[in-house]
Amino acid sequence: MPLSDLPHGELPRERLLAHGAAVLSDAELLAVLLRTGRTGEHVLDLARGIVAQFREEGLAAILRMPAAEFARIPGIGGAKAATVLAALELGRRAYAGTHGMPHLNEAADVMTLLSARCHAERREHFFVLPLSAKNELLMLADVSTGTLTNALVHPREVFEPAIRCGAAHVIVAHNHPSGDPMPSAEDHRLTRSLYEAGKLLGIPVTDHVVVARDGFFSFAEEGLL
Structure with missing residues (x-):
């Protein structure tokens, strides 16, 4: 089930554009990337399930997984896995660029x-x-x-x-x-x-x-x- 099934004004994508990404929960941000759920499961429910799965280690743990392993999560697949991994890596690089790369002296x-x-x-x-x-x-x-x-x-x-x-x-x-x-x-x-x-x-x-x-x-x- 896609995001478009949500009532007008509750769409994460609309809220992001109107108010900025910071107002969205982790699950909503992930739902924007996933775009669609799977048969019988709304994309927000799929996103909430993934967030819950990685709650202990944090979503950054996805970057440490082989892409194929993340893609095997029910409802993800190759295309969605690539989108999520690319977004997480881009965020990691942006953060590193803002804070400067470290010096490794020892x-x-x-x-x-x-x-x-x-x-x-x-x-x-x-x-x-x-x-x-x-x-x-x-x-x-x-x-x-x-x-x-x-x-x-x-x-x-x-x-x-x-x-x-x-x-x-x-x-x-x-x-x-x-x-x-x-x-x-x-x-x-x-x-x-x-x-x-x-x-x-x-x-x-x-x-x-x-x-x-x-x-x-x-x-x-x-x-x-």
Whole structure:
């Protein structure tokens, strides 16, 4: 059932245009993006259900999900998932632009940046953090989800964001859902592989930070880079 079924004056889209987005609830904002519900369920009810589903972690958790997983929620599908994910990412980028990108001068700064994003994750995510010569973060790219293997983390995917934004150097990072930040043998192997690739490309890997509930591990600070 579409938004147009609501009585005149109660349409979230109309209220947004008349009074601004701030007057709408989370469910109403989401309903504007979804536009239609599903058979037997109004779009506002669908939106309220999704908001309730993510109440504990917050709607930002949607950005941490694979797009295909979000699309599998009943009533969503590929097109709606793309619209919602694009809107959330645009909002995240707008917020980052307003507040300025952080400077990452040490591994603890990486931990601060990623801990909130990763605290509820049940899978490993591999991040690329391209930096300027003054250590300003240029972007944050989540390039892999799952187990760290050659099939999932390849230098091509790691260095593409750094090349695209003209990074002077790059920090890589990933989370350990187990809570233990100590790197595995595969983490050591991958770090060495990316370090050597960075030397060839002229974009040095200056640290690999493992973020976990119980702290972090920095390859650079441990003298391993």
